[in-house]
Amino acid sequence: MIDRAALQEKCLRAMDFAAIQLRNLIENHPDYFPMYTQNGQWKHSGEAWTNWCEGFLGGQLWLLYQHTEEDYWREKAEHYSRLVEHRKTDRNVHDLGFLFWSTWRRWYEFTGDESINDVVVEAGQTLAKRFKEKGQYLRSFVADESLFIDIMMNVGIIFYAADETEDEDLFRIAMQHCLTSRRYLVRGDGSTSHEGLFNLETGEFIRQSTHQGWRDDSSWARGLAWSLYGFSTAYRFTGDPRFLQVSQANANFYIENTPDHGVPQNDWEEENPRNPYESSAAAIAASGLINLSRVVGDPALSRYYEAYALQIIDTLTGSQFLAVDTPGWEGILKHGMYHERKGLGVNESVMWGDYFFLEAVSKVLGYE
Ligand code: GLY
DSSP, X not given: OOXXXXXXXXXXXXXXXXXXXHHHHHHHSTTOOOOBOBTTBSXXXXXXXXXXXXXXXXXXXXXXXXXXXXXXXXXXXXXXXHTTGGGGGOOSOSOHHHHHHTTHHHHHHHHOOHHHHHHHHHHHHHHHTTEETTTTEEOOSSOTTEEEGGGGGTTHHXXXXXXXXXXXXXXXXXXXXXXXXXHHHBOTTXXXXXXXEEOTTTOOEEEEXXXXXXXXXXXXXXXXXXXXXXXXXXXXXXXXXXXXHHHHHHHHHHHHHSOTTOOOOSBTTOSSXXXXXXXHHHHHHHHHHHHHHHHSOOHHHHXXXXXXXXXXXXXXXXXXXXXXXXXXXXSSBOSEEEETTTTEEEEEOBHHHHHHHHHHXXXXXXXX
């Protein structure tokens, strides 16, 4: 059982450390959007694969503003949010939820300014244009025939846009995407596939596949964490119990298959993994488990999911993962993973890992 007061102290220390790391990043490399570190350094010329991370820097700055209420962080958060505004019409990626929920949506929460909300809504409308009627899914950035589990983290912005505009077709698209993901990417044991491939002529589902996991039939940890978090969000927007069931099945799989410290390897099925940890999956899962604990209804289950989330956060705020005792390391959380097969961001800090870690820490501190 985690001592809550002690954990809050660790979370306060993590926030102080995050402020140091982020101030260094934005002062040393103004207007630069890093994705993953190389040997602990943010600035390098490593491949990006796709451009999905630009909201996580502004998002962390909003979380620091929320914590400190200091003008410095507010100004920087607004600045880095403005830098991504043009992406509201980006048709090339499936990541507009990542880009705008972390930035402009947070900004709107602080202001209630409708012109800021309009940007969030437009991003949701743009994302919906990826919908394939044949197959009933939002296509991934890779190809028309490709559905990614990651998109479950982005579909919430379409539900949001549907609510704000009372557009029934937007709601239909978001709903159908979730049902298709549930049917083809979520397995009976609660594990998930990274990708599903479809026949473009007929919409027929062909097979499961992966890019960042170990094998096509295995369980990529971050993908499952995206699903756990994303389906609990879909449940929050719709009240559809099928989505709550998926989030719970994902959570149960995560808990049953991960060591007691709460940090999985990159893929649960990979024997003798080259790297023992994927800390960003743990950070996403921790934040998602707290969300799940808030919507699950049953008090015992709520306590169970929250307790596991606190265990993860306790582990991540320890010096094995928090880079606080690693001189010269520029990220916040160590032992993350971007794309092991491509050799990108392996055993490094990753922007989304730091963002969801600070989001989870903010929940422990009572801000969210
Ligand atoms: N959404 C891309 C990733 O999780 O690496």
